[in-house]
Amino acid sequence: MISIGEAQRRVLEDVPVLGTERIHILDALGRVLSQDVQARRDVPAADNSAMDGFACRHADIAGANSANPKVLRLIGEAPAGKPFPGTVGQGEAVWMLTGGMIPDGADTVIMVEDTRLEGDQVVCLADPGHGAHIRPKGEDVRGGETVLSRGDIIRPPEVGMLATLGHAYVHVYQRPLVAIISTGDELVDLDEPFVEGKVVCSNTYSLAAQVQECGGIPLSLGTASDNAADQREKISAGLRADVILTSGGVSVGKYDLVKDTLSALGMKVKFWKVAMKPGKPLVFGTIGDKPVFGLPGNPTSAMISFEQFVRPALLKMMGHVNLFRPLIEATLAEEGPKVSGRLHLVRCKLFEEDGRMMAVTTGTQSSGALRSMVLADGLMLLNPNDGPFVAGKVIKVQLLHTNSPLSPHSPYE
Numbered sequence: 001m002i003s004i005g006e007a008q009r010r011v012l013e014d015v016p017v018l019g020t021e022r023i024h025i026l027d028a029l030g031r032v033l034s035q036d037v038q039a040r041r042d043v044p045a046a047d048n049s050a051m052d053g054f055a056c057r058h059a060d061i062a063g064a065n066s067a068n069p070k071v072l073r074l075i076g077e078a079p080a081g082k083p084f085p086g087t088v089g090q091g092e093a094v095w096m097l098t099g100g101m102i103p104d105g106a107d108t109v110i111m112v113e114d115t116r117l118e119g120d121q122v123v124c125l126a127d128p129g130h131g132a133h134i135r136p137k138g139e140d141v142r143g144g145e146t147v148l149s150r151g152d153i154i155r156p157p158e159v160g161m162l163a164t165l166g167h168a169y170v171h172v173y174q175r176p177l178v179a180i181i182s183t184g185d186e187l188v189d190l191d192e193p194f195v196e197g198k199v200v201c202s203n204t205y206s207l208a209a210q211v212q213e214c215g216g217i218p219l220s221l222g223t224a225s226d227n228a229a230d231q232r233e234k235i236s237a238g239l240r241a242d243v244i245l246t247s248g249g250v251s252v253g254k255y256d257l258v259k260d261t262l263s264a265l266g267m268k269v270k271f272w273k274v275a276m277k278p279g280k281p282l283v284f285g286t287i288g289d290k291p292v293f294g295l296p297g298n299p300t301s302a303m304i305s306f307e308q309f310v311r312p313a314l315l316k317m318m319g320h321v322n323l324f325r326p327l328i329e330a331t332l333a334e335e336g337p338k339v340s341g342r343l344h345l346v347r348c349k350l351f352e353e354d355g356r357m358m359a360v361t362t363g364t365q366s367s368g369a370l371r372s373m374v375l376a377d378g379l380m381l382l383n384p385n386d387g388p389f390v391a392g393k394v395i396k397v398q399l400l401h402t403n404s405p406l407s408p409h410s411p412y413e
Helices: 004-014 154-166 202-215 226-240 258-264 299-317
Strands: 018-023 053-056 070-080 091-096 110-111 113-120 121-124 146-148 168-172 177-183 217-224 243-247 270-272 282-288 290-295 325-331 343-353 356-361 379-383 392-397
Touching: 004 270, 004 299, 053 070, 053 121, 091 343, 146 154, 168 270, 177 202, 177 226, 202 217, 202 243, 202 299, 217 226, 226 243, 226 258, 258 270, 258 282, 258 290, 258 299, 270 325, 270 356, 343 392, 356 379, 356 392
Parallel strands: 070 091, 177 217, 177 243, 243 290, 325 356
Antiparallel strands: 018 168, 053 091, 053 110, 070 121, 113 121, 270 282, 282 290, 325 392, 343 356, 343 379, 379 392
8 A cells, every 4th residue: 555645656757748639729728839939019009099089299389288279280090900090290199099100200198198189279277297108019918929838728818918929729738548447236327217225327427527627628438337248348438438437346345346347458557445534445456558448436535636646647648747736735613534544535614704814614524425525625645644633723724726836746746
């Protein structure tokens, strides 16, 4: 039995980064760039007005104020996208709309609010200073500059920048196809009638959702009975995927056949059993270069094991560098559970009190209590050597929020 940190290290050591593909920028949200992106031109492409106002020569309005106004002659306009064709000379002005290209000869824009228009005369009541309200060419981006780098995650701002630079398509790392097989004679699917002694196969759906949530593509292959031939058939069908993910059948019971089935299919076992609760009976190995995870069958055990091992692996395959949920400190608001033997990952809710982050358990910590995951904001990491866990003790909590920034460091390092 190995530690969580050592198990994570072995998983990430064996998991490859996938190849790349070229996709449209609207399909690239959340994906990781596999190539640098250079600007093809300056942005903005020309000096333009940052305000509605009048483009002029600063020398003609220097020192202007309400007691000493300067008067310019209006010779045209330059709305956005329609440059003024002439040149601004001495004592002249061009009406500018925000984004309009600054005409030749002008070096300053005076805001509309600081002027009064009288026929074709612009009465200037302030001196904005030389170069005021002009966004210079290349202020945002210079042509040839590397604007986005390999490894960057594409968010809405990156999509907008790619569009601005004229890149309709972008190169990103591929998404892994993850084959999901749940095992157990007791399992029935959602649309099957309820039978005493059977349970709905929630793992098929919760694991598929976890795969989707981190960016992978789930391939649900249904359930397999506690029969070696049936398991071999279902798992063999998953060999076309990039990752194989099973749940159930990896402990030491009479009908726990998955580990042997995987080995018969050529899996090289890298570890079996991890010093954690829940999630101890977990096997990881490879068939060729294909990662294979045999997760426990209890719903919360499967989901927590996914968080610790499968999720970081899938993120690495997609080119991510930050692979781990963040770790925070919190104070126990109540007496914590008694722990022994190995690291306990305890589902908890978080709340703020007197400027401190507080933690309470979500109730029963049974491996089959899926509602405890529904209620959880994070996982308390309780090492038996650090106990007892009394109210007021500061502990470590691994966040489970999907909007929390990820870390490059494992919480178990």
